[in-house]
Structure formats: structure tokens, C-alpha cells
């Protein structure tokens with residue numbers, strides 16, 4: 365395992381960038397005390413493959429959060445296929461799936477999510493209660509036999525619950541989730557997952573520029589330790605894409621500073637963004653602000669005693 369970045373809580377320091385340490389000394393994985401976030405899909409809009417995206421990965425959005433021994437999943441892009449196989453291999457029997465919205469890049473892995481077919485697995489899907497169409501209806505359309513050979517079996521086996529913007533829900537085991545409306549065509553919600561005084565905030569898909577929503581988002585992420593942010597664009601290439609529903613890493617970095625977050629993770633990479641370009645963005649961003657990293661398939665953010673680490677671990681894609 366390679367430790368890419370380590371930050372001390374609320375006092376990010378630049379001298380740890382690129383430092384490598386023995387994983388066992390840092391990671392409290394697989395324990396009840398674990399509070400971690402692992403990336404299974406980091407790409408927005410379209411899954412991509414090829415030599416230029418091998419390192420950061422080409423699957424669309426999917427994150428796995430482990431808190432107090434519980435499994436929480438955010439979004440079900442193509443990365444969810446690989447996560448599903450891994451969850452079953454690990455003997456996990458329940459997960460709460462938080463769905464930000466139903467654009468194709470965030471749901472296309474649902475029919476391929478093996479736990480949803482397992483009689484030994486309980487899947488609870490949380491989605492926005494104010495969405496114009498219930499998510500179960502959309503997933504039923506996605507799994508109609510004309511599109512998916514098995515039909516809506518996985519939808520029938522899933523328990524659906526709703527959460528509204530501004531609402532906080534107690535998941536049990538000391539875990540709370542909160543939702544926040546974002547600025548995105550068709551609507552989208554962000555999630556804040558808290559446990560043991562720590563918080564991850566997921567803000568994607570989101571476009572900055574709506575003053576009322578920006579203010580709510582700033583409040584929503586305040587005091588979060590790690591923010592995963594829609595960094596589809598850079599400030600330089602955002603021009604001409606106003607109204608497309610996505611933001612820039614620079615906006616994410618500014619939001620993180622304001623929030624007092626230790627780490628901000630660029631997420632929802634544009635399909636065209638190559639590994640080399642992401643490396644260059646991370647380097648440029650790190651020079652300006654410590655604790656800015658780019659989501660990478662197989663990378664894991666883990667709570668430590670005194671901060672957070674962002675480390676790469678080979679995903680088990682088989």
C-alpha cells in the first residue's frame with residue numbers, strides 16, 4: 365500500500381506529501397473504530413478505458429464508507445459492480461446505499477451490483493424524497509427486460525427510503541447522514557456522513573454559482589474533515605460549460621479552506637482527463653493548498669488518531 369498524502373486534522377502540513385509509511389502503522393482498517401472511504405469509481409459522465417486512464421481508473425462514481433463496522437455506499441456507477449463482488453467475498457450482509465441522483469453515470473452499476481440479488485444481503489437505498497420521480501421507478505425502467513436481461517429483480521429486493529435536503533437521519537451505531545440539495549440539472553443531493561465526531565461530506569454533482577445553494581453548501585460542509593468535490597473542470601476549462609451542472613477543483617479547494625477541512629478530494633473526473641493531467645493538477649493544487657488530492661480507484665481515506673491518510677490499495681477487480 366502506498367500512502368499518497370497524510371494530513372493532521374485541521375492542521376494540514378505540506379511536508380507529508382508523497383511520504384511513504386508502513387500501512388500497518390497508519391490504517392485501522394477492518395476494526396470497529398474504522399472510519400474510512402474507499403473509491404470504486406471516480407469518473408463522471410462515462411466509463412472510460414485505455415492506457416491514459418489506467419492509474420486513476422475509468423469506472424463511474426461509487427464510494428464505500430466504513431463506519432463503526434457498517435457499510436455505506438454512495439452511488440452506483442460502474443464501480444459498484446466491483447464493489448459488490450468484493451462485499452460478498454468479505455461476507456458483508458447489509459449496506460445502506462445513498463443515491464445522489466439518477467443520472468446514468470450514477471446508477472448504471474445498479475443492475476450489476478451482485479449483493480442486490482443475494483438472499484443473504486439486505487440493501488437499503490436512500491434517495492431524495494423531493495426528486496421529481498421516485499428512484500425505484502427509474503431503476504425499474506433501467507432494469508426493464510428490453511435493457512437488462514434479468515429484469516427488475518434487484519429493484520424488487522431493495523428497500524427504498526427517502527431523505528430530504530436539510531434532513532438528518534440516525535442510521536444507528538452512532539452514525540448520522542445528512543442531505544443537502546446541490547445545483548445540478550434534474551436535481552441532486554450531497555451527503556454528510558458522521559460518526560465519532562468525524563465527518564465526510566460528498567458534494568457531487570454540483571455547479572457553483574447559485575448563491576442560495578452555495579451558501580447552504582458552505583454551511584453543510586462546515587467542520588467536515590474530508591470533502592469529496594465535483595472537480596469535473598478546472599477554472600481554465602470551465603468556460604463554455606456554465607449550466608452543465610459541474611464545478612472546478614479550485615472551487616472545491618476554496619470550500620474546504622472555508623470549512624476547515626483537512627482534505628479535499630477531486631472527484632467525478634471528466635472522461636477526457638488523463639492520468640498525467642490529474643497528476644499535474646494534484647501537483648499544482650498541492651503547491652497552493654495542502655490536503656488536495658484526486659480520487660483514484662482503490663484509494664482509501666482513513667481516519668487516524670491525529671488526522672487522515674489517503675492511500676492507494678490495489679482494488680480486487682476479479
Ligand SMILES: [Zn+2]
Nearest residue numbers: 408409469569
Ligand atoms: Zn455525474
Ligand SMILES: [Zn+2]
Nearest residue numbers: 465467548569
Ligand atoms: Zn449528474
